[in-house]
Amino acid sequence: MLPKRDSWAEPYKIKMVELLKMTTPEQRKKALTEAGYNTFLLKSEDVYIDLLTDSGTSAMSDEQWSGMMRGDEAYAGSKNYYNLENAVSEVYGYQYLVPTHQGRGAENILSQIMIKPGDIVPGNMYFTTTRLHQELSGGIFHDVIIDEAHDPESEYQFKGNIDLNKVEKLVQEYGVEKIPYICVAVTVNLAGGQPVSMQNLKELRKYTEEKGIKIMLDMTRIAENAYFIQQHEEGYRLKTIAEIVKEICSYTDGATFSGKKDALVNIGGFLALNDWDKFEEARNLVVVYEGLHTYGGLAGRDMEAMAIGIYESVQDAHMKARIGQVIYLGNKMKEFGIPIVKPIGGHGIFVDAKQFLPHISQDDFPAQTLAAEIYLDAGIRTMERGIVSAGRKATGENYYPKLELVRFTIPRRVYTQAHMDVIAESTARVYERRNDIKGLKMVYEPKYLRFFQAKFEKL
Structure with a gap:
């Protein structure tokens, strides 16, 4: 009898190779x-x-390369924008889309429309560009990740979780009016790619709804986070990655996204929102910093490849x-x-x-x-x-x-x-x-x- 194994193998075959330089x-x-x-x-x-x-270093699929050939490079109203908009709505569930050249373009716009000088921005461990955009807009970052995240030896499975006691302490000290949103990253890069549990997101959503605070997601590696939830959180083993991804997004009010990670493209990102008024502000600013609101600094072919990559990422x-x-x-x-x-x-x-x-x-x-x-x-x-x-x-x-x-x-x-x-x-x-x-x-x-x-x- 063969031993029971749970091996992984690539769900693709290689058609082209790039030769590498060997050095002394x-x-x-x-x-x-x-x-x-x-x-x-x-x-x-x-x-x-x-x-x-x-970031931007993944290999694209034959479907994505085919999509690149279908780029509609119209300055306004490119069909690829609407394909991307549909992908974001179907896979993530957000209502409004602002494309950007990459994730930090979305971070810049989000910070400008949400943060006022002196505001407090809690987050589950800083990320370099995210914190800088918050600070340039006058915000002050506060780390509210659980203590286990700072211990490399801790085997705790969901080290990306938010510590609600730390959030409550900030609310008591500064008041909810000084907290424009809580920034939740899935997974947490600087903690070692550590995931956030669905239970933690549910508890945070309940808390923020009671306090009137928004949750903005850094969803750059959301499909990877969903995999850990599927494998390690009770009640999710039989759910698909796609189902878990959509549930994660449902507990938030918007998100920044670098398509250069999960979505398997070399360039691209977006800001997704559910609030029409904030969307109006964002799509006005994207014209200033990135490009028209239907391309946001991207070629049509790049938007098409990202739309396809979004679907592939949740397989x-x-x-x-x-x-x-x-x-x-x-x-x-x-x-x-x-x-x-x-x-x-x-x-x-x-x-x-x-x-x-x-x-x-x-x-x-x-x-x-x-x-x-x-x-x-x-x-x-x-x-x-x-x-x-x-x-x-x-x-x-x-x-x-x-x-x-x-x-x-x-x-x-x-x-x-x-x-x-x-x-x-x-x-x-x-x-x-x-x-x-x-x-x-x-x-x-x-x-x-x-x-x-x-x-x-x-x-």
Whole structure:
């Protein structure tokens, strides 16, 4: 009798390949030095396996490429806009759509129409661009995620959950009139791709309805969050990803969306709303910042590909394979004793740089250092998610996040299981020589979102 297995396999076959450049250690050292030890500043051609981000790096399907050929590039009223509008309504349930060039375009417009100077914006852990847009509009971000999210060793399944006691404390201190909305991310990127439970969303919705507070969703990886609910939350095992996604959205008042993640496209996003008056404000502003309200900075072909990708993203077989590949890499990392954020999240593996390099202080950028060392070993590009990403307070002081992580982000439908083996083995080699690794010092720091362009030198 065969053993019972629950293996994942890709629900597609490969029709085309892109050849990769193989580099020598000397070439990688030169490239990294020229990039100031910042993996964002490396040239793509110098990278073997690119795990910098899953944003805009996925492989599109034959249906999406076919859709690109059906692009209606009319300046106003493109048929692709209406196809996208129908997809958002059918899959997510929102009434009104404002397309944007990507997610941060939606964040900018949402912040401008909802936030006044001095407002308090609670959220389940900050995200870099989201918090910056809130701050540029005069808002003050407050983290209301549960404490388990800041503990990489905690095995709690839904570490993205909102702590309602923290929300109530803010309401008591500032009053509901100072809280324009609560920002809920699914999944939570900087916590390690950790999901939010449906029960937590239901409880938050009940609370906010009583208080008269809006819930705005960062739904960039909502299908991944739905998978974790399906697998781990009571009462959802027999529901489809599509059904769970729509239920998540039903407990919110609107959402920002980067189509470059779940929707499997290279560019695109939107702001979705249920309030007509806010929609009117948003579609007026999108003309100023992005483009006409029926294209929002996107070509018709990009809107068509995103509409198709939305439907593909909620297919159960696709999501099982997508998360399955991440879990496979995470388990390989654990076999080698590499400290990672637990439980394994949705869009990548997050290595705990504090545990990996305990001899390097946070002021010497351990996660930035580790990302550089991983590139040097085998040409694998990852990214820092720690003190560099956290940035500075208005006073000029550094934020010191509890989590100091290196993110191994897996693009969708791009790499094979063999690539995952190479990644784990390379990281294990770096782990073996961890005690010889020295930290970095920052020699250039831009004003905003420093992790994109900062430069470093070895200590």
